[in-house]
Amino acid sequence: MDVSFENAEAKFGPRVALKCLSLRLSERRIGIIGLNGSGKSTFSRMINGLVLPSSGRVVTNGHETVSQGTHVRAAVGYVFQNPSNQIVLPLIKDDIALGPQSRGLNKQVTDKAVRTVLERVGITHLAERRAHELSGGEVQLAALASVLVTSPDIVIMDEPTNQLDLRNRKLVERTIHELAENVIVVSHDLALVSGFDRVLMFHDGELVADGSAAETIARYRTIVA
Numbered sequence: 001m002d003v004s005f006e007n008a009e010a011k012f013g014p015r016v017a018l019k020c021l022s023l024r025l026s027e028r029r030i031g032i033i034g035l036n037g038s039g040k041s042t043f044s045r046m047i048n049g050l051v052l053p054s055s056g057r058v059v060t061n062g063h064e065t066v067s068q069g070t071h072v073r074a075a076v077g078y079v080f081q082n083p084s085n086q087i088v089l090p091l092i093k094d095d096i097a098l099g100p101q102s103r104g105l106n107k108q109v110t111d112k113a114v115r116t117v118l119e120r121v122g123i124t125h126l127a128e129r130r131a132h133e134l135s136g137g138e139v140q141l142a143a144l145a146s147v148l149v150t151s152p153d154i155v156i157m158d159e160p161t162n163q164l165d166l167r168n169r170k171l172v173e174r175t176i177h178e179l180a181e182n183v184i185v186v187s188h189d190l191a192l193v194s195g196f197d198r199v200l201m202f203h204d205g206e207l208v209a210d211g212s213a214a215e216t217i218a219r220y221r222t223i224v225a
Protein backbone atom coordinates (compact mmCIF):
# COMPACT_ATOMS: atom_id res chain seq x y z
CA MET A 1 0.00 0.00 0.00
CA ASP A 2 1.17 3.47 -0.81
CA VAL A 3 -1.23 6.29 0.05
CA SER A 4 -0.24 9.97 0.05
CA PHE A 5 -2.23 12.90 1.33
CA GLU A 6 -0.67 16.07 -0.08
CA ASN A 7 -2.09 19.16 1.63
CA ALA A 8 -5.46 17.44 1.31
CA GLU A 9 -8.51 18.95 2.96
CA ALA A 10 -12.17 17.89 2.87
CA LYS A 11 -15.08 20.30 3.20
CA PHE A 12 -18.80 19.68 3.13
CA GLY A 13 -20.20 23.09 2.26
CA PRO A 14 -18.60 25.53 4.68
CA ARG A 15 -17.78 22.77 7.22
CA VAL A 16 -14.22 21.47 7.25
CA ALA A 17 -14.48 17.74 8.02
CA LEU A 18 -10.76 17.10 7.59
CA LYS A 19 -8.23 19.86 8.00
CA CYS A 20 -5.29 20.22 5.61
CA LEU A 21 -3.19 17.10 5.95
CA SER A 22 0.00 15.69 4.46
CA LEU A 23 1.10 12.15 5.23
CA ARG A 24 2.08 8.88 3.67
CA LEU A 25 0.71 5.45 4.59
CA SER A 26 2.67 2.32 3.76
CA GLU A 27 2.25 0.03 6.77
CA ARG A 28 0.24 -3.14 6.30
CA ARG A 29 -2.23 -2.64 9.16
CA ILE A 30 -3.37 0.85 10.01
CA GLY A 31 -5.94 1.78 12.64
CA ILE A 32 -7.90 5.03 12.78
CA ILE A 33 -9.41 6.14 16.05
CA GLY A 34 -11.07 9.26 17.48
CA LEU A 35 -14.29 10.55 18.92
CA ASN A 36 -17.57 10.66 16.97
CA GLY A 37 -17.48 13.25 14.20
CA SER A 38 -13.69 13.64 14.38
CA GLY A 39 -13.15 12.96 10.67
CA LYS A 40 -12.21 9.26 10.64
CA SER A 41 -14.68 8.13 8.00
CA THR A 42 -13.98 11.20 5.88
CA PHE A 43 -10.26 10.39 5.96
CA SER A 44 -10.82 6.73 5.06
CA ARG A 45 -13.25 7.65 2.27
CA MET A 46 -10.69 9.99 0.77
CA ILE A 47 -8.34 7.03 0.33
CA ASN A 48 -10.70 5.31 -2.10
CA GLY A 49 -12.02 8.50 -3.67
CA LEU A 50 -15.51 8.36 -2.17
CA VAL A 51 -14.80 11.77 -0.71
CA LEU A 52 -12.69 13.98 -2.97
CA PRO A 53 -10.37 16.63 -1.56
CA SER A 54 -11.67 20.18 -1.76
CA SER A 55 -8.02 21.22 -1.95
CA GLY A 56 -4.75 19.34 -2.26
CA ARG A 57 -4.67 15.77 -3.52
CA VAL A 58 -4.74 12.15 -2.47
CA VAL A 59 -2.76 9.53 -4.38
CA THR A 60 -3.53 5.87 -3.73
CA ASN A 61 -1.15 3.25 -5.09
CA GLY A 62 0.06 5.74 -7.70
CA HIS A 63 -3.41 6.87 -8.79
CA GLU A 64 -4.81 10.29 -8.05
CA THR A 65 -8.32 9.96 -6.60
CA VAL A 66 -9.92 12.80 -8.59
CA SER A 67 -8.68 11.93 -12.07
CA GLN A 68 -8.12 8.16 -11.73
CA GLY A 69 -11.04 7.10 -9.61
CA THR A 70 -11.61 3.83 -11.45
CA HIS A 71 -8.06 2.64 -10.75
CA VAL A 72 -8.33 3.76 -7.15
CA ARG A 73 -11.58 1.89 -6.56
CA ALA A 74 -10.10 -1.25 -8.13
CA ALA A 75 -7.22 -1.07 -5.66
CA VAL A 76 -9.29 -0.32 -2.57
CA GLY A 77 -12.17 -2.41 -1.22
CA TYR A 78 -14.43 -0.67 1.31
CA VAL A 79 -16.66 -2.33 3.89
CA PHE A 80 -19.06 0.33 5.11
CA GLN A 81 -20.28 1.13 8.58
CA ASN A 82 -23.66 -0.45 7.80
CA PRO A 83 -22.56 -3.33 5.58
CA SER A 84 -26.10 -4.65 5.08
CA ASN A 85 -26.60 -1.63 2.77
CA GLN A 86 -23.86 -2.84 0.47
CA ILE A 87 -25.33 -6.32 0.00
CA VAL A 88 -27.67 -5.71 -2.91
CA LEU A 89 -28.78 -9.17 -4.06
CA PRO A 90 -30.93 -11.45 -1.88
CA LEU A 91 -28.63 -14.48 -1.83
CA ILE A 92 -25.16 -14.04 -0.36
CA LYS A 93 -23.47 -16.13 -3.08
CA ASP A 94 -25.13 -14.05 -5.83
CA ASP A 95 -24.09 -10.83 -4.19
CA ILE A 96 -20.47 -11.97 -3.91
CA ALA A 97 -20.59 -13.04 -7.58
CA LEU A 98 -21.37 -9.47 -8.69
CA GLY A 99 -17.71 -8.38 -8.46
CA PRO A 100 -16.26 -11.12 -10.71
CA GLN A 101 -19.24 -10.86 -13.08
CA SER A 102 -18.75 -7.12 -13.50
CA ARG A 103 -15.18 -7.89 -14.56
CA GLY A 104 -16.49 -10.09 -17.33
CA LEU A 105 -15.44 -13.42 -15.79
CA ASN A 106 -17.42 -16.43 -17.01
CA LYS A 107 -19.76 -18.45 -14.79
CA GLN A 108 -17.28 -21.22 -14.06
CA VAL A 109 -14.51 -18.84 -12.99
CA THR A 110 -16.97 -16.69 -11.05
CA ASP A 111 -18.40 -19.70 -9.17
CA LYS A 112 -14.90 -20.83 -8.24
CA ALA A 113 -13.95 -17.33 -7.03
CA VAL A 114 -17.11 -17.20 -4.90
CA ARG A 115 -16.44 -20.65 -3.39
CA THR A 116 -12.83 -19.72 -2.63
CA VAL A 117 -13.68 -16.47 -0.89
CA LEU A 118 -16.53 -18.03 1.11
CA GLU A 119 -14.09 -20.66 2.37
CA ARG A 120 -11.44 -18.08 3.07
CA VAL A 121 -13.75 -15.99 5.25
CA GLY A 122 -15.26 -19.13 6.81
CA ILE A 123 -18.84 -18.54 5.66
CA THR A 124 -19.46 -21.31 3.12
CA HIS A 125 -22.56 -22.21 5.14
CA LEU A 126 -24.03 -18.77 4.40
CA ALA A 127 -23.84 -19.08 0.59
CA GLU A 128 -27.54 -19.78 0.10
CA ARG A 129 -28.75 -17.53 2.91
CA ARG A 130 -30.51 -14.22 2.51
CA ALA A 131 -28.77 -11.08 3.76
CA HIS A 132 -31.70 -9.93 5.89
CA GLU A 133 -31.63 -13.24 7.81
CA LEU A 134 -28.00 -12.87 8.92
CA SER A 135 -26.61 -11.75 12.26
CA GLY A 136 -24.50 -8.59 12.47
CA GLY A 137 -21.24 -10.57 12.46
CA GLU A 138 -22.35 -12.70 9.51
CA VAL A 139 -23.27 -9.58 7.53
CA GLN A 140 -19.82 -8.12 8.24
CA LEU A 141 -18.13 -11.25 6.95
CA ALA A 142 -20.40 -11.47 3.88
CA ALA A 143 -19.64 -7.84 2.99
CA LEU A 144 -15.95 -8.52 3.52
CA ALA A 145 -16.17 -11.53 1.18
CA SER A 146 -17.86 -9.34 -1.49
CA VAL A 147 -14.92 -6.97 -1.24
CA LEU A 148 -12.15 -9.60 -1.11
CA VAL A 149 -13.44 -11.41 -4.19
CA THR A 150 -12.39 -8.41 -6.29
CA SER A 151 -8.75 -8.86 -5.12
CA PRO A 152 -8.15 -5.37 -3.74
CA ASP A 153 -4.68 -4.40 -2.55
CA ILE A 154 -6.15 -2.43 0.35
CA VAL A 155 -9.23 -3.27 2.41
CA ILE A 156 -10.83 -0.47 4.44
CA MET A 157 -13.34 -1.41 7.13
CA ASP A 158 -15.38 1.27 8.87
CA GLU A 159 -16.42 0.21 12.40
CA PRO A 160 -16.36 -3.52 11.65
CA THR A 161 -17.13 -4.60 15.21
CA ASN A 162 -19.71 -1.93 15.97
CA GLN A 163 -22.83 -3.39 17.63
CA LEU A 164 -21.47 -6.96 17.61
CA ASP A 165 -21.63 -9.17 20.66
CA LEU A 166 -18.38 -10.49 22.10
CA ARG A 167 -18.49 -13.73 20.11
CA ASN A 168 -19.06 -12.01 16.76
CA ARG A 169 -16.53 -9.34 17.64
CA LYS A 170 -13.88 -12.01 18.21
CA LEU A 171 -14.85 -13.73 14.97
CA VAL A 172 -14.57 -10.53 12.91
CA GLU A 173 -11.39 -9.54 14.74
CA ARG A 174 -9.76 -12.91 14.02
CA THR A 175 -10.76 -12.70 10.36
CA ILE A 176 -9.27 -9.21 10.03
CA HIS A 177 -6.03 -10.34 11.70
CA GLU A 178 -5.74 -13.24 9.26
CA LEU A 179 -6.16 -11.09 6.13
CA ALA A 180 -3.10 -11.03 3.88
CA GLU A 181 -4.23 -7.75 2.27
CA ASN A 182 -3.28 -4.31 3.52
CA VAL A 183 -5.89 -3.26 6.04
CA ILE A 184 -7.14 0.10 7.25
CA VAL A 185 -9.66 -0.13 10.07
CA VAL A 186 -11.70 2.77 11.45
CA SER A 187 -12.83 1.80 14.92
CA HIS A 188 -13.85 2.74 18.43
CA ASP A 189 -12.77 -0.78 19.42
CA LEU A 190 -9.30 -0.09 20.79
CA ALA A 191 -8.56 -3.78 21.34
CA LEU A 192 -9.09 -4.41 17.63
CA VAL A 193 -6.38 -1.96 16.54
CA SER A 194 -4.02 -2.56 19.45
CA GLY A 195 -1.87 -5.00 17.45
CA PHE A 196 -1.72 -2.84 14.31
CA ASP A 197 1.52 -1.41 12.86
CA ARG A 198 0.38 2.21 13.02
CA VAL A 199 -2.59 4.01 14.53
CA LEU A 200 -3.78 7.52 13.66
CA MET A 201 -6.06 9.56 15.86
CA PHE A 202 -8.29 12.38 14.65
CA HIS A 203 -9.84 15.07 16.79
CA ASP A 204 -12.11 17.84 15.46
CA GLY A 205 -11.05 17.09 11.88
CA GLU A 206 -7.37 17.17 12.69
CA LEU A 207 -4.73 14.46 12.87
CA VAL A 208 -3.52 14.79 16.46
CA ALA A 209 -1.62 11.53 17.01
CA ASP A 210 0.18 9.22 14.63
CA GLY A 211 2.44 6.45 15.84
CA SER A 212 2.51 2.98 17.29
CA ALA A 213 -0.78 1.53 18.54
CA ALA A 214 0.36 1.85 22.16
CA GLU A 215 1.36 5.52 21.79
CA THR A 216 -1.76 6.61 19.95
CA ILE A 217 -4.15 4.70 22.20
CA ALA A 218 -2.49 6.23 25.27
CA ARG A 219 -2.99 9.68 23.73
CA TYR A 220 -6.63 8.89 22.99
CA ARG A 221 -7.20 7.95 26.62
CA THR A 222 -5.87 11.34 27.74
CA ILE A 223 -8.35 13.11 25.44
CA VAL A 224 -11.39 11.16 26.61
CA ALA A 225 -10.38 11.23 30.29
Ligand SMILES: Nc1ncnc2c1ncn2[C@@H]1O[C@H](COP(=O)(O)OP(=O)(O)OP(=O)(O)O)[C@@H](O)[C@H]1O
Pocket residue numbers: 012015016017034035036037038039040041042043
Ligand atom coordinates in the same frame (compact mmCIF):
# COMPACT_ATOMS: atom_id res chain seq x y z
N1 LIG B 1 -21.68 13.94 3.57
C1 LIG B 1 -21.55 14.85 4.54
N2 LIG B 1 -22.16 16.04 4.47
C2 LIG B 1 -22.01 16.98 5.44
N3 LIG B 1 -21.23 16.81 6.54
C3 LIG B 1 -20.60 15.63 6.65
C4 LIG B 1 -20.72 14.60 5.68
N4 LIG B 1 -19.95 13.54 6.08
C5 LIG B 1 -19.39 13.91 7.25
N5 LIG B 1 -19.78 15.15 7.59
C6 LIG B 1 -19.37 15.89 8.78
O1 LIG B 1 -17.95 15.84 8.86
C7 LIG B 1 -17.52 15.64 10.20
C8 LIG B 1 -16.67 14.38 10.28
O2 LIG B 1 -17.50 13.26 10.02
P1 LIG B 1 -16.95 11.78 9.91
O3 LIG B 1 -18.07 10.91 9.48
O4 LIG B 1 -15.71 11.77 9.09
O5 LIG B 1 -16.57 11.49 11.43
P2 LIG B 1 -16.21 10.13 12.17
O6 LIG B 1 -15.02 10.41 13.02
O7 LIG B 1 -16.10 9.02 11.20
O8 LIG B 1 -17.49 9.95 13.11
P3 LIG B 1 -18.19 8.63 13.74
O9 LIG B 1 -17.23 8.02 14.72
O10 LIG B 1 -19.40 9.21 14.42
O11 LIG B 1 -18.55 7.71 12.60
C9 LIG B 1 -18.78 15.59 11.06
O12 LIG B 1 -19.00 16.87 11.61
C10 LIG B 1 -19.87 15.22 10.08
O13 LIG B 1 -21.12 15.76 10.46
